[in-house]
Amino acid sequence: MTVLEDYLPIFTGKTLEELHTILARYPNKQAALLPTLWIAQRERGWISDRTMAEVAEVLGVTPAYVKGVVTFYTMYHQHPVGKNFVQVCTTSPCNIRGAEGVVKAFLEQTGAGDAGATSQDGKWTIVEVECLGACGFATPVLVNDDFLENVTPEKVPEIVKKYR
Amino acid sequence: MGFPHKPHPKETVVLSQYFGDADARTYKGWTKRGGYQALAQALKTDPVAVTDIVKESGLRGRGGAGFPTGLKWSFMPKEKKKAHYLCVNADESEPGTFKDREIMRWTPHALLEGTAIAAHAIRAEVVYIYIRGEFTEPWTIMEQALAEANAAGVFGTIKVYLHRGAGAYICGEETALMNSIEGKRGNPRIKPPFPAAAGLFGLPTTINNVETLAAVPHIITRGAAWYKSLCLSNPKSTGTKLFSVCGHVQRPGNYEVTLGFPLKDLIYDMCGGPPAGRTLKACIPGGSSVPILTREETEACLLDYEGVVERGSMLGSGGVIVFDDSADMVYQIMRLAKFYAHESCAQCTQCREGTAWTTKILERILAGQGKPKDLDLLLDLAENMTGKTICVLSDSCAAPVVSGIKKFRGEFEAYLAGKRQVVMV
Amino acid sequence: MPDQLINLTIDGAPVSVPPGTLVIEAAKQAGVLVPHYCYHPGLQVAGVCRMCLVEIEQAPKLQIACATTVTEGMVVKTQGPAAKSARQSVLEFLLINHPLDCPICDQAGECELQDFVFQEGRQGTRYGEYAKRFNPVEDFGPDVLYVPNRCILCTRCVRFMEDVAQEPVLNVSERGDRAFIGIHPEARLDHPWAGNVVDLCPVGSLLSKDFLHKARAWELDKTASICTGCSQGCNISLDTRDEVVVRVRPRPNLDVNRYFICDHGRMHYRWMNRGDRIEAPLIRRDGELQATDWDEAFDRVVGILRGAAEGRKAVALVSPGASSEALAEAKRLLSGFSWTGAFQVVMGEEAPLAGVPNLALRAERAPNATGAESLGYTRDYAAAIAAAKTAAVVLVLDDPDCAVETDGALLYLGTVLGSDAPCRRADVVLPIANVAEEEGTFVNRDGREQRYYQAKPAPGMAQPAAWVLGQLVDAMGLAGATR
Structure with a gap:
């Protein structure tokens, strides 16, 4: 996220090898765009315009094309996010089981303030998302790559403590 | 970790037999439980004959559309001139639905086995399993299972790859999914051409849902006649289906029943009905895209493709969302409309603008600013959003609005009359 | 030619079209313009605006005319209530967030949103x-x-x-x-x-x-023209307002430029509005170029040509942007002489439009080099300049920067005359119209003869070069001379 980091190429060494493995799965380079963006996001924490340009270059497409794709998929971060990126499902089936309370609890416990904003200490970004596909385990919450189920506002302080 | 409830006596456990059994996740565990025998059997059978067995079984797509699976396979070119692809649709994102997730979490090899059989039947050399980006745990499990299966040579020369989505409901639509694999925006394509003629990378492609494929090995080993015999009502709906029940029930989760099973029994007997002291008000039987049923309709509804249509809705993906009398239907319908407005791919005018407009009207009604004409306007917008776009996302947004206003008009009118108001945050 | 045509009916009118034709194109043949936004014949079909929904008999739902191919016996209705209401709703959806800032919008008056809303939109919006x-x-x-x-x-x-x-x-x-x-x-x-x-x-x-x-x-007044930016010969429209060219737009021609023009051609119009034009014939009198009328100027030219002995050398240095008509008349005018004609072409970078075969901004930045060549003008400009030195008569046609030197008589037909241009030494200067001010023909690089039309009047006494030279040919009694 620092300026320096942004100037270092993402696809070198191991990451480049990983890219080549991915490229081998598809008949053309463009098709590797989604997995390549996943790598870029893992390495950088988010996908900046510069990152898009780099991804575009390695895949032989234009940066504008990459940007069109990045902005389509909600899981690619177009801005830096906190160390812990918390996605709380608030679609109808979770809503009736109290998902909005879970969001509120997370916002209060982490000091992130508003949904989508990052807390002052840079540790937390809480977002409301549409259906996470675990409606029977309401409320499902994704903390980074950890999928938590049956989260209630009461359980939030413990979760926050664990990831802090 | 999961929701491994004990099977209810009324369940017909086929797909979900090993849910909760961690050992079944491994290749070794799976073969111990009879896994991959169906594949061995299928590989000895001519692809056309395999397709015929599936056709005969009456298996229909479990992703939502209910299209006969064997028939779909038979659309692939008879004479193979180009490469064939198989796509596995594991982009489960229909609100109310979480069955494919459980299949991948507990029985990944069931999916892989079904996938291998399907690839054999349609003579595909490459398979992409498209897993939605949010499914981190199923992804890890599938990755492991795939590595094991590859090590065991399950797929022979067929290449199988996992492809991770990145947060887009519409990628569950088959042509959008293909675009997404091709590294594009997940925009649904105009049909024709249909995938069997020109699908992924412009080549003949079949796309099947996770649950559909997971059922295939059972059909191969136990026979089409057995599968067909699993039928409680309409002979056009055969086999078992996983129903994901969520919302206001005491025991939400996945339940596997034979098609034709009464929805009432699913909700009351298996899931324990609404929480104590509350009563059932409404139910969406097939994922958020289908019309809402009233209590009466719900209690009379049989869970098969025809039975749900008879009650004015659709079986869809089998995501049963239950609302009790505490639910504010206006608010819930707004949440659903908001979901579709969020997920619209932006291609078709009616969908892009209509889903957002519908949401704004509903939000305004909730805020106590509704006007008497709003309900007619909503219905007219819904009419204009139905049957006119490339895919059915727009129709899906309209369905709960239309059925909601028709069936719960009183709740809307209470808002319009200023008797209720929600402070929107 | 396809051996069999597909017969269908559109709004009651029978049409026959080749197989594979889209309904929206077939409708045009029936005189029906199905309203549309995303569809464009020069682009791949997207089918996203959903504006061109029409009823097709036996189809369960409305179909988009832009992505439906014709079938034998198809019955298409564009004006049925279902289709009209669907299109009206699309227009309503398109307008809900539209700023309706038509008064300050450049597109106003040629806006398809305005047009189709006018045609079949709702009276008012229901968007609140x-x-x-x-x-x-x-x-x-x-x-x-x-x-x-x-x-x-x-x-x-x-x-x-x-x-x-x-x-x-x-x-x-x-x-x-x-x-x-x-x-x-x-x-x-x-x-x-x-x-x-x-x-x-x-x-x-x-x-x-x-x-x-x-x-x-x-x-704006629109005039059919041909782009002078290069040798491709793109068909354009010169849009004029108050006799000033204000815009160049492509005019469809499937064989030359389809629906497109390049930016070089698009911007290649300001010179057409130059104010520093030669507005009257000029003749050398007492060593100075002085304005006169056409008759005197013609007399002077005829005098020069007659005075030059028959059979001697004449050189024509012409612009490859001159019309074929003017070039032919120039040649005819000099037909009594031992004649050399040449032109030079400014070269630039070639810029192809990748998706259209045989369409590019050509390196040769002149519209009528092929026409000039077919009339016998050569590209050996240097040789012609050298020959000019000793020629009896040199005719410079619309080449203001021509570095000509001659011991003979110098005739210059042009639009402008720079203060230090070599043509300042001419014996006679005749004012001519530019491409926007005359009608004429260019021959593009593929040998296609294309006509362009007059978009605005020429300034002062300026006349089309073909007319000026034609008058001289008549005065010389050369009208029967072959080109």
């Missing part, structure tokens, strides 16, 4: 919510502005850049009603053919900076 607003204007490239609030997301611009220019610098960004046409911050819409996105945009969302707030569409 807050409108969606983006930042008002984005700078896309050297000549293109994007006004997202007016955008209807038909994606014509995106598809043009992707499939035709094959340089995808535009995208659809975001999704749902948050979507807009995007460009990567490091990218510019500066492809040599990028300006076409402005023409393709059916609304006032993509604007030409060059044309920005310059004129209202209804004030």
